[in-house]
Amino acid sequence: MDTLDSLSSQPDRRLSSPATQRNREPIFNILAQHLPESGRVLEIASGSGEHALYFAQRLPRLTWQPSDPSPRAVASVAAWRESGPDNLEAPLRLDVTQRPWAVSPFDALVCINMLHIAPWEASEALLAEAGERLPQGGVLFLYGPYRRGGQHTAPSNAAFDEDLKQRDARWGIRDLEAVTALAETYGLELDRVYEMPANNLSLILRRA
Numbered sequence: 001m002d003t004l005d006s007l008s009s010q011p012d013r014r015l016s017s018p019a020t021q022r023n024r025e026p027i028f029n030i031l032a033q034h035l036p037e038s039g040r041v042l043e044i045a046s047g048s049g050e051h052a053l054y055f056a057q058r059l060p061r062l063t064w065q066p067s068d069p070s071p072r073a074v075a076s077v078a079a080w081r082e083s084g085p086d087n088l089e090a091p092l093r094l095d096v097t098q099r100p101w102a103v104s105p106f107d108a109l110v111c112i113n114m115l116h117i118a119p120w121e122a123s124e125a126l127l128a129e130a131g132e133r134l135p136q137g138g139v140l141f142l143y144g145p146y147r148r149g150g151q152h153t154a155p156s157n158a159a160f161d162e163d164l165k166q167r168d169a170r171w172g173i174r175d176l177e178a179v180t181a182l183a184e185t186y187g188l189e190l191d192r193v194y195e196m197p198a199n200n201l202s203l204i205l206r207r208a
Helices: 018-034 050-058 071-081 120-133 155-167 176-185
Strands: 039-044 062-068 108-112 139-144 188-196 200-207
Touching: 018 050, 018 139, 018 188, 018 200, 039 050, 050 062, 050 071, 062 071, 108 120, 120 139, 120 176, 120 188, 120 200, 139 188, 176 188, 176 200
Parallel strands: 039 062, 039 108, 108 139
Antiparallel strands: 139 200, 188 200
8 A cells, every 4th residue: 555645646636656566466466366256345545546446347247345544535435436337345444453344244355555555453353354344265365566485575675664764664565474474373374375466475364
């Protein structure tokens, strides 16, 4: 997730992220393999809403529920939704740390670029809700940069991590092993790890 102050704005409240344009197709290719054929997908930290629009268009048998804690992001998602398909629902204002989540049941969870631009408590809350509320075998998809074995996977990630921590000491690139270990305590098993462009990873976690 790009922080909102890094996104360009359209005249009608639509925010736009160049990173979304670059990564949406590689992410879609993973989602298409692992999301259920039908059902309801809750997207956490939808940001500009461009991912929600793109995935709802490409996955018409799924109902796509975007959400974000920021009023500015929610307004952007709503603006993009005006040109979207019927399976794209109105965005929810949702802070993951405010549990239990006031949302309808869902069959899968998608969270793109949030864990490193949020305090660790947000990761804990996300994994806890996923472990409690996903159906058996349900997918939690996570995308973003991670450290592996305590090391950054590229110099650019190390520099990005330092920049994040300077902006907010609670932020930072997470250790893959710490995330998966915490997930296991909530009944989530790591199914697959995919290496993605720009030194990112896609994680497929399933409720055991």
